[in-house]
Amino acid sequence: MLDIKFIRENPELIKEGCRKKQIKIDIDQLLEIDKKRKELMLALEDARAQKNKANEEINKFVSGEIKQLHEKGKKEVIILKMRELDKNNDRIEAEFKELDGEFQGLMGLIPNPPAPDVEEGKDDTENKVIKKWGKLPEFDFEPKSHFELGESLDIIDTKRAGKVSGSRFGYLKNGMAKLELAMINFAVDFLSEQGFIPVIPPVMISLDSMKGMGYLEHGGEENMYILDKDNLVLVGTSEQSIGPMHKDETFEEKDLPKRYIGISTCFRREAGSYGKDTKGILRVHQFNKVEMFSFTKPEDSDKEHEYLLSLEEKLMQALELPYQVVKMCSGDLGMPAARKYDIEVWLPSENRYRETHSTSTCTDFQARRLNIRFKRKDGKSEFVHMLNGTAFSERPILAILENYQQKDGSVLIPKVLQKYTGFEKIEK
RNA sequence: GGAGGAGUACUCAAGCGGUUUACGAGGACGGUUUCGAAAACCGUUGUCGCCUUAGGCGACUCGUGAGUUCGAAUCUCACCUCCUCCGCCA
Numbered sequence: 172m173l174d175i176k177f178i179r180e181n182p183e184l185i186k187e188g189c190r191k192k193q194i195k196i197d198i199d200q201l202l203e204i205d206k207k208r209k210e211l212m213l214a215l216e217d218a219r220a221q222k223n224k225a226n227e228e229i230n231k232f233v234s235g236e237i238k239q240l241h242e243k244g245k246k247e248v249i250i251l252k253m254r255e256l257d258k259n260n261d262r263i264e265a266e267f268k269e270l271d272g273e274f275q276g277l278m279g280l281i282p283n284p285p286a287p288d289v290e291e292g293k294d295d296t297e298n299k300v301i302k303k304w305g306k307l308p309e310f311d312f313e314p315k316s317h318f319e320l321g322e323s324l325d326i327i328d329t330k331r332a333g334k335v336s337g338s339r340f341g342y343l344k345n346g347m348a349k350l351e352l353a354m355i356n357f358a359v360d361f362l363s364e365q366g367f368i369p370v371i372p373p374v375m376i377s378l379d380s381m382k383g384m385g386y387l388e389h390g391g392e393e394n395m396y397i398l399d400k401d402n403l404v405l406v407g408t409s410e411q412s413i414g415p416m417h418k419d420e421t422f423e424e425k426d427l428p429k430r431y432i433g434i435s436t437c438f439r440r441e442a443g444s445y446g447k448d449t450k451g452i453l454r455v456h457q458f459n460k461v462e463m464f465s466f467t468k469p470e471d472s473d474k475e476h477e478y479l480l481s482l483e484e485k486l487m488q489a490l491e492l493p494y495q496v497v498k499m500c501s502g503d504l505g506m507p508a509a510r511k512y513d514i515e516v517w518l519p520s521e522n523r524y525r526e527t528h529s530t531s532t533c534t535d536f537q538a539r540r541l542n543i544r545f546k547r548k549d550g551k552s553e554f555v556h557m558l559n560g561t562a563f564s565e566r567p568i569l570a571i572l573e574n575y576q577q578k579d580g581s582v583l584i585p586k587v588l589q590k591y592t593g594f595e596k597i598e599k
Numbered sequence: 600g601g602a603g604g605a606g607u608a609c610u611c612a613a614g615c616g617g618u619u620u621a622c623g624a625g626g627a628c629g630g631u632u633u634c635g636a637a638a639a640c641c642g643u644u645g646u647c648g649c650c651u652u653a654g655g656c657g658a659c660u661c662g663u664g665a666g667u668u669c670g671a672a673u674c675u676c677a678c679c680u681c682c683u684c685c686g687c688c689a
Contacts, residue, residue, distance in 0.1 A: 209648090216648075216658045223658090226670055230617055253669045421609080421645090423627085542646095546609095550628065550644065 172385075172539040173281055175205060188284025191291050191501035194389065201277045208274050211267040218263050222256045280388055283536035285501040286473075286510040292500025298513075299500070304484065305493030307517055312578045316520030317569040318451030321347070323580055324597055327452060339441060341452040343565075346597035350568055350584065351459065353591030358461040358486060358562040359432060365482065367432040367463060372412035374435050375403040380415035383541040385507035385533070393442045409433030410559040413464045414537055421552055422545035428467040428475060432562060435460065453525065453569060461562040468545065469535065472556035476532040479560035480512050483528045486562060490585045492570050493517040495524050507533040514561075516570040527567050530560030 178185050179202065186198050285291075290299065308314075321327025326347035332340035343351055359369050381387055381395070381404045396405040406412050413433045422429065437460050448454035463482065467475045480496070487494050499511040508531035515524035535554035538544070544552040575583040581598035589595050 212648075212658090219659085220657055222669095226617090229669055257669090423609090546627095546644090548628075552645090 172278060172536065173283070174535075174539065175278065178202070178281075179205065185281065185284060189282065191285050191289075192282045192504060192506075193293065193502050194280070194282050194506075196277065196280055198281075201274070201281075204270060204274050204277065208267070208270045211263060211270060215260075215263045215267050218256070218260045222253070222260055225253055225256060282389075282504075282506045283385075283509050283534060285504055286532070286534075289498075289504070289510050290500050291502075293502040295499075295503045297500040298497045298503055300495050301498050301512075302496040303493075304488065304495070305491065305517070307493050308519060308574050310519070310576075310578075314519040314573060314576060315580075316451065317453070317518075317572045319520075320572045320576060320580070320582060321451065324582065324599055326597060329452060336456075338449070339454065339456045341455060343452075346582075346592075346594070347568070347572075349592050349594075350571070350588070350597070351565065353584075353588045354563050354568060355434060355459065355461055356591045357489075357588055359434065361486065361489075362432045362461075362463065362482070362562060365430070367430045369432050369434065370409075370413060370416075371434050372406075372409050372416075374406050374409075374412065374438070375401075376406055376412050376415065378402055378404055380418070381411060383418065384411050384414050384537055385540060386411065386505070388506055391506070394440050396438050396440060405438035406435065407439050408437050408460060408559075409435035409462045410464055413462070414557055414559075415541055417466065417543045418541045420543060422466065422543075422555060424468070424545055424547055427545055427555065428465050428471060430466075431464045433460075433462040433464060435462070437564075451569070453566065455565075458565040460564040463530075463560045463562050465558045466538075466543065466545075466555045467558065469553065469556050472532050472534060472558060475556075475558055476510060476512075476530065479530045479558060480514075483514050483530060483560055483562070487514060487516070487528070487567070489587045490567060490571065492567065492574055492585075494527070505531070507531075507536045509534045509536070516567060517574065518570060519573045525566065525570075527564065527570065528561040530558070532556065532558045 173185070178198070182198055182202060189196050189198070290297075292298070315323070318327065318329065321329075321341075324346065326343065326345045328342040328344060329340070332342050363369060375398065378387070378397070386395075386407070395407060398404065404411075410433065412435065413431050416431075417429075436457060438457055441454060441456060444454060452458075463479055465475050465479065484494075484496070494514050494516045497513045497515055499508075499513065504511055511529060511531040513526050514528035516527045517523075518525050534556050537557045538554040543555050543557070545555050546552045571585060572582050575585065577583060579598070581596050584592050584595050584597070
């Protein structure tokens with residue numbers, strides 16, 4: 172949700188933001204509705220004020236004295252007047268509610284405009300690589316893909332998962348299961364040291380919460396598992412569960428930035444990705460992820476975004492995996508994001524980089540919807556800024572398998588993870 | 600699943616149809632005082648809007664939403680959340 176005051180004052184900027192994100196919304200129509208809505212609101216307030224005033228008249232003649240009024244026939248006159256006021260009130264209120272519904276509906280569809288430094292582009296083909304790190308591995312043998320390794324080492328089982336659950340699921344077994352736990356523990360330890368608060372959040376959240384995070388509009392619900400009977404949604408990332416934690420709350424200025432690490436399973440329907448990445452577990456309906464989430468003051472959010480990116484890089488560097496950083500163009504940003512960076516890891520089997528991390532700043536967009544504020548020293552309250560970023564998911568493990576594979580078919584474990592796994596190698 | 604009880608501002612907490620402008624206490628912030636601090640005292644401490652120079656004024660706000668009434672924190676209904684007891688349970 173954007174600030175209507177800001178839209179009134181900067182309509183061109185908002186129009187440009189919508190265009191850059193390739194979302195069609197008639198801002199002029201919105202402003203027209205806003206104007207009428209405001210007039211109606213004033214009329215409604217005035218009508219209510221009249222009613223309240225008339226009521227005060229009656230209040231002057233409480234209990235016993237009201238009988239006196241009655242005798243004089245004055246009560247009937249006042250009450251008749253009240254009925255008139257009531258009618259007027261109801262009429263304006265009904266009119267206002269209708270217009271307000273229209274207004275809120277339109278407001279809910281306007282995306283957060285891209286940050287000024289984000290380049291315009293239509294889709295992911297126009298994203299820019301801004302950094303490369305690490306040396307690509309060289310093999311003196313034909314490297315296997317993660318799913319070939321998974322099968323030969325008996326650590327990933329998609330066949331049986333197909334039998335039990337369907338496509339895009341997998342069993343992680345043996346060394347793979349331990350490696351995943353090791354990576355989660357490593358990330359949690361690393362980020363705890365940075366002051367992040369570890370959280371295992373609910374993975375089912377209310378539709379309201381999901382709406383507050385801005386992921387239900389513009390077809391977003393297509394990618395979610397919605398539990399109709401219970402009005403719940405399975406989260407696609409723990410961000411969706413952590414953001415609404417502080418709904419309707421006001422932080423003290425000294426408590427910001429507030430940083431969390433969410434550890435959760437994530438669920439995605441992957442609608443519209445038929446035929447893509449069908450082998451192995453690169454793209455699955457269910458995976459575990461460690462996620463960073465920050466609440467900051469507005470003036471700190473850009474700095475925080477760079478900080479989250481730097482932490483993601485440090486994590487990848489600790490695993491010694493070659494990666495590149497990609498800055499997303501405007502057309503590839505979601506509804507709430509103002510700026511987004513991806514980290515893509517090198518996958519030898521595909522001979523290209525694939526996304527493992529993503530960090531976004533949503534500025535005050537989500538905070539406005541969820542009503543999350545903070546109080547400045549002078550007592551004024553403002554909306555916080557909210558940011559998120561991946562620490563680790565299952566994809567980096569696949570990258571470990573492929574980048575650390577040996578000629579004999581075994582896989583070495585990155586040094587930093589060895590104390591967590593308790594072994595240095597996965598072998599048959 | 601059954602039976603009860605409760606949700607009031609940042610926190611605790613009174614009020615249970617009309618002198619409520621939501622009592623009171625604590626916390627936080629600002630001020631007076633002080634060499635400085637404590638204490639004391641005086642303010643401020645929800646959201647939206649209108650007119651403005653200071654500063655006024657209005658609407659909304661007692662879990663949420665409807666309803667009864669001239670008038671609702673207070674009465675009625677529905678829903679949400681929490682607590683206690685019973686049952687079931689990792």
